[in-house]
Amino acid sequence: MEELLLRVVPGLAEQWKGVTPDAIARIEQIAGRPLPSFYRWFLSRMGLSMGHLAYPTLDFSAQRVLERYAEEWVEPHPGLLLIAHDSKEMMPTSLFYDLDAPARGDALVAAKEEGADETDLYERFETLREMLAWGALSRFRLDKMPQQCGGTFSGDPPDILSLVEPVMSSLGFKQPVSTGPYCGLYERADAVMTCKGMPRHGLDRVRSFEFGGGDAGVLRKILGEIAAVSSLKVKVTEWTPALA
Incomplete structure (x- = not known):
């Protein structure tokens, strides 16, 4: 995964920034279970900055995830974990891990509109790894x-x-x-x-x-x-x- 991203995303090696183990541990505490190994890798590499790989309205940063929980914008859920907050003004659709649908050291990524019920999910990718790789190849x-x-x-x-x-x-x-x-x-x-x-x-x-x-x-x-x-x-x- 690193080889792909560093090869196709311009300047990523100089731009991506990870977060400390403490920040990862705080998100894991919210999840109430061990985080998928790929998500731990993602946070350690890009939990602070995704460089040019960043999405226009989706904020994947650990800081934003922790803020949204601290502000009680989203409440801890035994199966769902917020991983990207959508800042769109019209029909924002944030991304969540479905931790009850693990796959290959990762988990299913689902979208949920603000205010929607936890059961009203739109499944996007079987894993975050595939979402990021698919996006990088498509865009760059x-x-x-x-x-x-x-x-x-x-x-x-x-x-x-x-x-x-x-x-x-x-x-x-x-x-x-x-x-x-x-x-x-x-x-x-x-x-x-x-x-x-x-x-x-x-x-x-x-x-x-x-x-x-x-x-x-x-x-x-x-x-x-x-x-x-x-x-x-x-x-x-x-x-x-x-x-x-």
């Missing part, structure tokens, strides 16, 4: 590609990405970090693809994708290979910029 590599497209992979298998991965590997793509069945990250020098599904929403037959490369021909060729080699249905819904 994929979005800078001359041609982009988006769409869906669909089919009968419950794990769609298990059919995508071997095709991408055969075409020279690497997976910069390991992911679960809901998130796929693939990159090579001239192209980047990110795939995403919604945990626990019963959408096991569909994964959305965003794909960027040098030109439409390259993207079409790769998507065509996935459709030809696997049993998946590939649907492109948008081209950016639009094709003539």
Whole structure:
């Protein structure tokens, strides 16, 4: 994870700043259970500053999390832990860990609108690790590609990405970090693809994708290979910029 972030996020090595073990321990006390190991790593590296990786309205800092609890803006919950406060004026949607849904040394990330009930959660990523890696690749590599497209992979298998991965590997793509069945990250020098599904929403037959490369021909060729080699249905819904 460090290799990926330091490689794709400009100046991150000079900008990221972590917090002290004491601050981490205070958040763990609020959680009432051991924090996921990845979150401890995140706080130790970026709990004070995320540098250019920071999100426009989401504050992941340990200080903001502790302030929100101290102000009783959010009350301690046995299964939910605030990890990012949303500062949007209209319909702010802060992020929480669902600590009852652990995964690979991490936990599910869910969004909740201000004032909503704890059961009214919108699940975003199976892990914080995948959310940060997905965001970094999207913002600092994929979005800078001359041609982009988006769409869906669909089919009968419950794990769609298990059919995508071997095709991408055969075409020279690497997976910069390991992911679960809901998130796929693939990159090579001239192209980047990110795939995403919604945990626990019963959408096991569909994964959305965003794909960027040098030109439409390259993207079409790769998507065509996935459709030809696997049993998946590939649907492109948008081209950016639009094709003539």
